[in-house]
Amino acid sequence: MSDAAATADRAAGQRAAYVHIPFCxxxxxxxxxxxxDLSEQxxxxxxxxxxxxxxxxxxxxxxxxxxxxxGGGTPSILHPADVQRVLDALKARFGFEPGAEISIEANPExxxxxxxxxxxxxxxxxxxxxxxxxxxxxxxxxxRAHDPGMGIGAVAxxxxxxxxxxxxxxxxxxxxxxxxxxxxxxxxxxxxxxxHISAYALTxxxxxxxxxxVSAGAPAPLEDDLADKYETLGGSLPARLSHxxxxxxxxxxxxxRYNLTTWAQxxxxxxxLGAHGHRSGVRRRNVRRLDVYLETVEDGRRPEAGSxxxxxxxxxxxxxxxxxxxxxxxxxxxxADVLVTSEAGSRFLEAGVIRMEGERLIVARPLLTDAVxxxxxxxxxxxxx
Numbered sequence: 001m002s003d004a005a006a007t008a009d010r011a012a013g014q015r016a017a018y019v020h021i022p023f024c025x026x027x028x029x030x031x032x033x034x035x036x037d038l039s040e041q042x043x044x045x046x047x048x049x050x051x052x053x054x055x056x057x058x059x060x061x062x063x064x065x066x067x068x069x070x071g072g073g074t075p076s077i078l079h080p081a082d083v084q085r086v087l088d089a090l091k092a093r094f095g096f097e098p099g100a101e102i103s104i105e106a107n108p109e110x111x112x113x114x115x116x117x118x119x120x121x122x123x124x125x126x127x128x129x130x131x132x133x134x135x136x137x138x139x140x141x142x143x144r145a146h147d148p149g150m151g152i153g154a155v156a157x158x159x160x161x162x163x164x165x166x167x168x169x170x171x172x173x174x175x176x177x178x179x180x181x182x183x184x185x186x187x188x189x190x191x192x193x194x195x196h197i198s199a200y201a202l203t204x205x206x207x208x209x210x211x212x213x214v215s216a217g218a219p220a221p222l223e224d225d226l227a228d229k230y231e232t233l234g235g236s237l238p239a240r241l242s243h244x245x246x247x248x249x250x251x252x253x254x255x256x257r258y259n260l261t262t263w264a265q266x267x268x269x270x271x272x273l274g275a276h277g278h279r280s281g282v283r284r285r286n287v288r289r290l291d292v293y294l295e296t297v298e299d300g301r302r303p304e305a306g307s308x309x310x311x312x313x314x315x316x317x318x319x320x321x322x323x324x325x326x327x328x329x330x331x332x333x334x335x336a337d338v339l340v341t342s343e344a345g346s347r348f349l350e351a352g353v354i355r356m357e358g359e360r361l362i363v364a365r366p367l368l369t370d371a372v373x374x375x376x377x378x379x380x381x382x383x384x385x
Contacts, residue, residue, distance in 0.1 A: 002328060004242070004244060004326075004327070004328040005328040005329075005360065007255065007260070008244075008260060008263070008264060008323075008326050008328050009264065009331065010264075011257065011260035011261045011263070011264035011266050012261075012264035012265055012266050013266065014066040014067065014257065014260070014261045014264075014266050014267075015062060015063055015064070015065050015066055015094075015261075015266070015267055015268070015269075016065060016066060016067040016068065016069070016257070016258045016261040016262070016266065016267070016268040016269075017065050017067075017068045017069070017090055017094070017268060017269045017270070017271070018068075018069050018071060018258070018268055018269070018270040018271070018272075018275055018276075018277070019052060019068070019069070019070045019071070019075075019086055019090075019270075019271050019272055019275070020034065020071055020072060020073060020270070020271065020272030020273055020274060020275040020286075021048075021070060021071070021072040021073045021074065021075040021077070021078060021272065022034050022035050022036040022048075022072060022073040022272065022273045022274070022290065023035075023036050023038045023044075023045060023048075023072070023073055023074060023077050024036070024037065024038060024072070024073055024074045024077075025038050025039070025074070025077070025109075025145055026039075026143070026145065027143075027209070028142060028143040028144065029142070029143045029208060029209035029210040029213065030142065030143075030171075030202060030203070030204070030205065030208055030209075030210045031205075031208060032205040032206075032207060032208050033072070033073065033274070034073075034273045034274025034275075034288045035072070035073050036073070036273070036290050038074075038077065044290065044294070045077075045078070045082070046082070047294060048272075048273075048290075048294065049078070049082045049085060049086065051293065051294050051297040051298065052086055052089070052271055052272055053085060053086065053089040054297050054298070055271045055272070055297050055302065055303065056086075056089045056090060056093050056271055057089070057093065058297075058302050059093060059269050059271075060279075061093065061094070062093075062094045062269070062279075063094070063095075064094060064095035064096055064097045064100070065090065065094050065095070065096050065097060065100055066097045066100055066101070066257055066261065067100060067101040067102075067103070067256075067257035067258040067261060068087070068090060068096070068100065068101070068102045068103065068258070069103045069104075069105075069258040070083070070086070070103065070104040070105065070124075071105050072105055074105070074106075074107050074110065075104050075105050075106065076104060076105070076106035076107055076110040076111060076115070076119070077110060080115070080118040080119050080121070080122055083104070083119055083122045083124070084122040084123075087102065087122055087123050087124075094269075101125065101126055101165070101256070101257040101258060102123055102124050102125050102126065103124070103125075103126035103127065103128060103165075103256070103258060104119065104124050104126070104127055104128070105127075105128045105130060106127050106128065106129055106130065106154065107129075107130050107144075107145070107146065108129060108130070108131060108146040108150040108151045108153065108154035109145050109146040109150055111127075111129065111150075111153075111154040111157050111158070112157060113157045113160055113161070115157075116154075116157040116158055116160070116161035116163070117160070117161040117162075119161070120161040120162050120163060124163075125163065125164070125165060126163065126165040126166075126167070126256075127158050127163050127165075127166055127167070128167040128169055128196075128198070128256075129151070129154050129155065129158070129166065129167065129168055129169060130144075130169045131146075131151040131154070131155075131168050131169060131170065131189070132144055132169060132170060132171045133148075133170065133171065133174070133177070133181075133185050134148040134151055134152070134184065134185045134188040134189065135148065135177065135181045135184065135185055136148055137176065137181075138174050138176070138177045138181060138185075141174050141175070141176055141177075142171060142174055142202075143209075148188075151168075152188070152192065155168065155192045155194065156192075164195070165195050165196070165254050166194050166195050166196070167194060167195065167196035167197065167198055167256070168189050168192065168194045168196070168197050168198070169198045169199075169200075170185065170186075170189060170197065170198065170199040170200075170233075171199075171200055171201075171202050172199055172200070172201055172202065172226060172229040172230060172233065173201050173202045173221040173222070173225055173226040173229055174202050174221070175218070175219035175220065175221060175222075176219070177229075179228065179229070179232065182229045182232060182233075183232060183236070186232065186233055186236045186237075187236065190236065190237060190238060195250065195251045195254040196241075196248065196249065196250045196251070196254050196255075196256065197237065197241060197248070197249045197250075198247055198248050198249075199230070199233050199247055199248075199249075200247050201221065201226045201230065202221045202226075203221070204220055204221065227367055230366075230367060231367075234366075237249055240252075243327050243366075244326065244327055244328070245259070245263065245325050245326050245327060246325050246326075246327070246363075246366045246369045247325075262278075262322070263322045263323060263325055263326055264322070264323065265278075265315075265318060265319045265322055265323075266278075267279050267280070270284070270286070271286075272286065272293075273286060273287070273288060273289075273290060273293050274286055274287070274288040281309055281310070281315070282307055282308070282309055283307060283308050283309075283310070284304055284306070284307040285304070285305050285306055285307070286303045286304060286305055287303050287304075287305045288305070313334075313335075313381040316333055316334055316335045317335050317376055317377060317379060319333070319335070320333070320335045320336055320339070320361070320376050321373050321376045321377060324361065324362075324363050324369060324372060324373060324376065325369060325373075327362075327366070328360065328362070329357065329360040329361050329362030329363065330360065330361055331359055331360055331361075332356070332359050332360065332361055334381075335376065335379060336361045338379050338381075338382060339354075339361070339375065339376060339379060340354070340356065340361070342375070342379070344375045345375065348368075348372060348375075352364055352365065353365050353368050353371075353372065354372060
């Protein structure tokens with residue numbers, strides 16, 4: 001087994017926590033996350049942090065965590081003292097494994113030298129910077145509040161503050177973004193020497209401002225353009241950044257542990273508005289309305305909107321569905337056997353889209369990962385299995 005495969009499989013036994021910070025200065029037009037407009041809810045931040053800490057105390061005790069991710073929304077909006085309170089609550093309730101990954105998502109406009117240093121002192125050791133592009137016009141089209149210089153400065157501030165695990169998030173395929181613009185964005189990102197790069201295709205999600213704009217006649221992302229830019233990225237990154245997941249590249253040892261845990265169907269607790277967790281085979285999701293979340297927690301109740309326990313077949317489908325996103329693939333099993341012997345699977349094998357490498361099923365052509373995943377989700381259990 002390769003080192004990458006061993007690392008990926010080991011993550012199934014790790015424990016993680018996700019903390020959702022929903023506040024944003026404004027909602028980006030493509031965003032469908034549980035987000036709250038800060039201009040309307042600034043007074044709710046302290047109340048929300050209090051609720052997070054109360055919710056953490058409701059979670060059953062656990063073994064120490066291997067990874068923590070503060071996501072959003074815009075977690076970098078928080079005052080360092082509030083971040084410290086949240087991390088202290090997690091540590092008191094669960095403990096952290098030695099060398100645990102403690103990560104925060106940040107927007108460049110928030111990430112000054114002083115703020116980065118103060119947040120680093122709370123125990124955070126990884127930052128994911130929502131740069132998205134180094135083209136000013138593309139950033140405007142994406143509704144971002146920062147300019148290219150702020151993105152460059154955010155990486156520098158992270159290094160000055162002592163972060164030795166820095167991710168740059170990019171979005172590819174914004175309508176109006178030229179190939180030259182994208183190439184320059186990739187070159188700028190590489191030149192900043194990040195430890196990790198994530199790149200996601202712009203997606204039109206129902207209910208977003210972008211979806212309404214597209215419905216009204218605005219241009220949508222084009223599949224061929226997305227594919228070309230994805231290939232451009234993969235061919236432009238240095239060898240030190242290994243392609244370990246369909247949308248993620250990392251230096252050795254800098255793979256995102258929190259994401260590895262979720263892709264390996266590991267266990268993770270989740271706190272905050274709209275957060276999703278997975279413990280003891282049960283998937284839970286929280287309410288998405290801020291007022292309901294706050295009132296529920298303050299009333300001493302868990303803010304759960306629903307939960308589910310997957311059947312053994314559905315759980316195995318999920319394991320394969322998630323695991324196929326990783327470049328090392330996923331160990332075979334009943335679902336993998338059904339896939340490769342199905343009509344669609346046979347076509348994929350013949351076309352070189354998937355392959356078996358020892359006991360592992362691998363998507364050999366990353367651009368077609370979603371197509372393979374759709375076939376996995378559609379598989380029905382065969383009698384006798």
